[in-house]
Amino acid sequence: MREVAIIGVGTTKFGELWDRSFRDIAVEAGLKAIEDAGISGDDIDALYGGNMSAGRFVEQEHIGALISDYAGLSGLHIAATRVEAGCASGALALHSAVLSVASGWYDLVIAAGVEKMTDVDDDIASDLLVSGVDREWEAICGATLPSLFALMAKAHMQKYHTTSEQMAKVAVKNHVNATHNPLAQYRRAISAEAVLGSPMVADPLHMLDCSGIADGASAAVVCTAETAKKYTESPIYVKASAQASDTISLHDRRDLTTMDATVFAAKKAYQMAALEPTQIDVAEVHDSYTIAELIAIEDLGFFEKGAGGTATEEGQTELGGKIPINPSGGLKACGHPLGATGIRQVAEIVQQLRGEAGKRQVPNAEVGLTHNIGGTGGTAIVHIFTR
């Protein structure tokens, strides 16, 4: 199979974009990525759009054709596909694009992720989130997404003595990082006291342990490594693209403190890239809740299982630490418009590897990783990139 590279990325502001529509932000991200790549729309062979739930958020399906059309590409009659795996829909769009280019099926493909969450009431948005887990066995019993992550947190606390303070530290770190990210939803530092003093959503998770509701879109232009040089002097190479699944419901898992989908996807990704976790310089991981970041950095092999809390407490995941995690601010502070997140993480790593991340730059970052999950880990997708 052919080697694949990313030659352009683009992301909208994340947040409450009440003056913009779903299609507006999808097109904005796409055009930014096209401009960044220095290509013309005519060069595009196919489009993969990651989106979790536009059917309910904005009563619109057929997202691939919609985005292609409103991006002015309808005259090209390109293949336009929407992919969905809950909150992992963004990374799934990139994975699909990578697969289609690696295979030789297409030469130049755009992968986009988009979600418009603020056009519905908050209680509807909360209910929509639970569509990513098991509606008939979890949601129907009253489980919300925070409550399911709270169960994981409780198990992690019991088994590994992880503390609320350690989880709060994830939020504190990611909010600091977001102050340097002009596109982030929450660009203000918060204290551990503020996290621990914020209202309890689902014990032990406080409001500030949780990512918020946001609108946003992000896009990436993917082509072969060979043609990439034609467009840019700094292509970012996709060394691995791996996807794995697990039970959609939490009660069927063998262990609440680990996500097997992440473990399997990571193992596959490290094999594909022929790299070890210690060789990763910077990573964007799925911190929809603070406990999710701790579980992720363990499952990805950056720290021993159970050591995520201590490592975070010690500052090992800060900018300047052993392995900077979520320099963008993560889902927690950059914002989490479901389907957009997976591509937004990729855009961050591309900027990091290009050395264009400004005040949140990880010095000399050469190898980056992204990790995006759906639901409570029913899907996990891991990408590894090099410059």
Next chain:
Amino acid sequence: MREVAIIGVGTTKFGELWDRSFRDIAVEAGLKAIEDAGISGDDIDALYGGNMSAGRFVEQEHIGALISDYAGLSGLHIAATRVEAGCASGALALHSAVLSVASGWYDLVIAAGVEKMTDVDDDIASDLLVSGVDREWEAICGATLPSLFALMAKAHMQKYHTTSEQMAKVAVKNHVNATHNPLAQYRRAISAEAVLGSPMVADPLHMLDCSGIADGASAAVVCTAETAKKYTESPIYVKASAQASDTISLHDRRDLTTMDATVFAAKKAYQMAALEPTQIDVAEVHDSYTIAELIAIEDLGFFEKGAGGTATEEGQTELGGKIPINPSGGLKACGHPLGATGIRQVAEIVQQLRGEAGKRQVPNAEVGLTHNIGGTGGTAIVHIFTR
């Protein structure tokens, strides 16, 4: 790229399956396909699930992981992806599976399509259908899906003198075919008088010009042509798999009497297969409305543009005619559970090419075609198969 074959198919009964859930029917179709292929679940590398709108029909997203889990595959941690392109989601699942196997990314993949439409009220279902076209420019003005196809019908009548009687003949033919299909939703013959006398839904389309609301699922097992022989003596080869898009809204099209997405996808498919329309022995085309079948058989090159009505009137598309269209009964009479349809069409063609279609068998069928569209033709996907 590697040659790809289908080694197993399975389809549930189509209709109002009130005693079955979304996941029940998805798993039933999958298990039937697995049994038909003579494989074990452990052989499966990946799953592509086509579904249009489970988010609204059954308030469930993350469909790939859900199906994989309830099919008992969660322990394999396979890549499980949901794809969506409105009513073309089923064919999109097959296209994605074919691409992933042809490329060498995966070796054995299951493609499934599923939709559970009858768990909501009819008016909600009608509104859901319009999610496949442009919510902000069509649905919001009151356009329903039948009304948009009615506009195409009016244009076709004006430009090519197509008659209501010719459209009714599509329904009559497909209902006759469905009487021989044990899985069809409507297994009764109807007369042209009955069609023309049924209530007007959107002039000139009567109720019996329209496909109904249905539940159903269908699945196909895809592997390389090389390994196919290990499992079956009658693999069906995928000679072409082509996808194209167009404007999602009707008012932006250059011509209401043709669907450019179909024209482009068909052209690409014939090129891939190195075949001409005259070499197709049997086809399943997207007859969500009777006019859609007429437009399809013209756009696919079976008849000159504008000649579809006359050809149908003359019986050229009946079993025994020049080119039998929709021997299964089509979307009109076999039923149209949105995301399931594209795979169900494939299952029919596989049975036809195997010579297993019973009383609806097209004698000596060697080359078959499927055609599946999303919305009013915002997406079209064409597959060509040989035995």
